[in-house]
Amino acid sequence: MSSAEKSPDQPQVDVPSDTMVGFIGAGKMAHAMAKGFILSGAVKASNIIASCPHPNESSVKDLGVSVIPDNKEVVRRSSVVVIAVKPNIVPIILKELSSIITQKNMLISIAAGIPLKTIENYLPSGSRVLRVAVNTAASVQAGVTVVAKGTATLDTDSRLVVNLMKSVGICEEGPEKYLDAVGAVSGCGVAYAFMAIEAMADGGVKMGLSRDLAIRFAAQALMGAGKMVLETGKHPGQLKDEVCSPGGTTIAAVHKLEKAGFRGALIDAVEAATLRSHELAKQ
Ligand SMILES: NC(=O)c1ccc[n+]([C@@H]2O[C@H](COP(=O)([O-])OP(=O)(O)OC[C@H]3O[C@@H](n4cnc5c(N)ncnc54)[C@H](OP(=O)(O)O)[C@@H]3O)[C@@H](O)[C@H]2O)c1
Numbered sequence: 001m002s003s004a005e006k007s008p009d010q011p012q013v014d015v016p017s018d019t020m021v022g023f024i025g026a027g028k029m030a031h032a033m034a035k036g037f038i039l040s041g042a043v044k045a046s047n048i049i050a051s052c053p054h055p056n057e058s059s060v061k062d063l064g065v066s067v068i069p070d071n072k073e074v075v076r077r078s079s080v081v082v083i084a085v086k087p088n089i090v091p092i093i094l095k096e097l098s099s100i101i102t103q104k105n106m107l108i109s110i111a112a113g114i115p116l117k118t119i120e121n122y123l124p125s126g127s128r129v130l131r132v133a134v135n136t137a138a139s140v141q142a143g144v145t146v147v148a149k150g151t152a153t154l155d156t157d158s159r160l161v162v163n164l165m166k167s168v169g170i171c172e173e174g175p176e177k178y179l180d181a182v183g184a185v186s187g188c189g190v191a192y193a194f195m196a197i198e199a200m201a202d203g204g205v206k207m208g209l210s211r212d213l214a215i216r217f218a219a220q221a222l223m224g225a226g227k228m229v230l231e232t233g234k235h236p237g238q239l240k241d242e243v244c245s246p247g248g249t250t251i252a253a254v255h256k257l258e259k260a261g262f263r264g265a266l267i268d269a270v271e272a273a274t275l276r277s278h279e280l281a282k283q
Contacts, residue, residue, distance in 0.1 A: 014163050015160065018079075019043060019047065019160070019164070020047050020048075020077060020080070021034075021037065021043050021082065022049045022051075022077060022078025022080070022081045022082065023048070023049070023051070023074070023082045023084045024051055024071050024075075024081065024082070024084060024093055024097070025050070025052055025083070025086075025089070025093075026050035026051065026052040026067045027084065027085075028136060029084045030050050030082070030084040031058075031063070032136045032138045032143075033082065033084070033110075033134065033138050033168065034060055034065050035063055035139045036138040036139050036143060036167065036169070037164065037167060038063055039141060040141055040167035042164055043167075045064035045065050046064075048063075049073075049078060050066075050067045050068075050074065050084075051067065051071045052069070054069075055067040071093065071097060072097065075097055078105065079105065079106060080105075080106050080108060080161075080164070081101075081105050081106070081107050081108065082109075082110060083109040083119075084110055084111075085111070086111070087113055088283075090109065090114050090119070094122035095122060098124065101124060101127055103127075105127075106129075106153075106157050106160070106161070107119070107123070107127060107129045108130050108131075108132050109129070109131050110132050110133075110134050112183050112187065112277050113180060113276075113278065113279070113280030114131075115131070115176065115281055116130075116131045116148065116150045118281070119150070120150055120152075127150075127152060128150070128152055128153050129151075129153065130147055130148065130149055130150060130153055130157065131148045131150070131179060132146070132147050132148070132161065132165065133145065133146045133182040133186070133187055134187070135186050135187045135190050137169060137190055138169055139168075141167070142169050143165070143168045143169030143170070144169055144182070144186035144189075145165035145168075145169060145170070145171040146171070146172055147161050147162055147165065147173045147174070148173070148174060148176035148178075149173070179277075180281075181270070183274075184269075184271075184272075184273035184274040184277065187273075188269070188273045192269055196218075196222065197215065197218045197219050198215075198218075200218035200221070201214035201215040201217075201218045202214075204217065204218065225239070
């Protein structure tokens with residue numbers, strides 16, 4: 001039995017049942033997306049295939065997905081091909097696959113910082129290409145995805161990709177110029193959140209909580225705060241103010257965070273990740 005099974009709580013998302021999804025690269029992101037598709041019921045494990053040089057070492061096969069060493073075979077068998085290798089490998093992959101990509105295939109690149117134009121230049125004209133910024137939270141149906149269309153992308157293509165990605169979180173279509181910043185906020189953002197959870201738990205442990213409890217409570221606090229922002233529609237500053245009683249504990253902690261440059265550090269982090277994406281695009 002595979003470790004990812006359809007979750008009964010997920011809303012049905014409109015993805016045709018004959019959609020065959022192929023991942024070129026079977027690492028962390030392929031695992032996150034494939035797991036999300038299977039758990040949501042959007043795509044069956046038997047309709048997903050992946051390739052990488054060391055298939056036996058890929059955790060994607062633990063999802064019940066077949067993982068093979070042949071990239072071209074994945075393209076032949078898939079209507080939707082997801083390029084899920086590291087950005088420096090993308091040109092190698094595109095050269096390898098350009099002769100067998102046909103109008104039958106829709107190509108989605110999740111690689112950070114590689115522009116649509118660069119991808120399209122490697123492929124036959126008229127190739128249906130989309131660039132997608134996605135994060136690992138897709139593996140638990142809490143992902144953030146923004147989809148940008150290429151020059152020959154059909155409206156039906158972007159609708160299918162948006163529907164597919166809505167099965168694993170929130171998804172919007174947007175212009176490519178925003179993708180680097182989207183990646184810096186939500187793609188890298190999960191790492192900032194993990195660091196916050198770890199550090200808050202360290203504080204809890206310092207103050208006498210068990211490690212296990214402190215991590216669970218910190219994680220739930222971040223998840224709850226995120227849900228409150230999304231579900232109440234209130235500005236996060238207002239929600240923060242509502243927790244700060246006059247002369248209370250939270251405002252004392254907020255003062256410490258402000259003195260340590262908490263907000264400035266996060267703004268710098270998003271800026272650094274966006275600029276690094278721009279650098280990768282130039283390479
Ligand atoms: N990680 C994130 O949070 C995140 C978020 C958003 C976007 N992305 C983007 O997602 C992409 C994949 O990142 P990742 O974190 O999933 O990387 P990863 O875990 O290192 O996985 C890369 C995969 O590519 C395979 N690969 C290497 N050379 C290959 C080749 N010539 N042909 C086919 N497969 C090959 C690797 O196989 P072997 O292990 O067998 O060598 C591995 O399975 C990157 O472009 C990244 O920018 C990542």
